[in-house]
Amino acid sequence: MSQTEDEGARLFRQAWIAGVRRHFPGESKAGYVTPWDDTPQWEREAAGAVYEQVRQFVVVSGGRTSRLSREQRGRFVATCWTAQMFKHFDDPKPGYVADWADLPVWQQETDADIFDAVEKEQS
Numbered sequence: 001m002s003q004t005e006d007e008g009a010r011l012f013r014q015a016w017i018a019g020v021r022r023h024f025p026g027e028s029k030a031g032y033v034t035p036w037d038d039t040p041q042w043e044r045e046a047a048g049a050v051y052e053q054v055r056q057f058v059v060v061s062g063g064r065t066s067r068l069s070r071e072q073r074g075r076f077v078a079t080c081w082t083a084q085m086f087k088h089f090d091d092p093k094p095g096y097v098a099d100w101a102d103l104p105v106w107q108q109e110t111d112a113d114i115f116d117a118v119e120k121e122q123s
Contacts, residue, residue: 001048008055008118009048010036015117016047019110046084053080054118065119073119074112075100081111 001009013036020032039047054077058065065073078100085096100108 008051023106073115077111
């Protein structure tokens with residue numbers, strides 16, 4: 001992973017952890033807030049890929065992504081993440097590839113926060 005890719009993946013992970021801490025009801029699983037240095041390689045790569053997809057989406061939209069609804073923002077992140085799970089796992093856990101409507105509210109909110117963090121970095 002190049003330094004730029006690593007920085008994007010780290011931003012994604014930081015936004016995920018912040019979102020979990022903000023939106024998860026009660027105490028989250030330890031794995032949800034694992035520090036970057038302890039994050040598995042596949043997850044680092046997935047975070048970097050989704051970061052880059054969101055970044056490119058913001059760029060190609062001419063910065064007009066601010067007009068998307070919060071749900072549209074979160075759905076985009078969730079869909080990109082699902083694609084990464086199919087890339088990294090032959091038979092991913094159902095929760096890793098759940099449809100938007102089946103995700104818990106805390107995860108939907110966290111995904112939208114991730115989009116916002118990437119978008120903010122681009123402005």
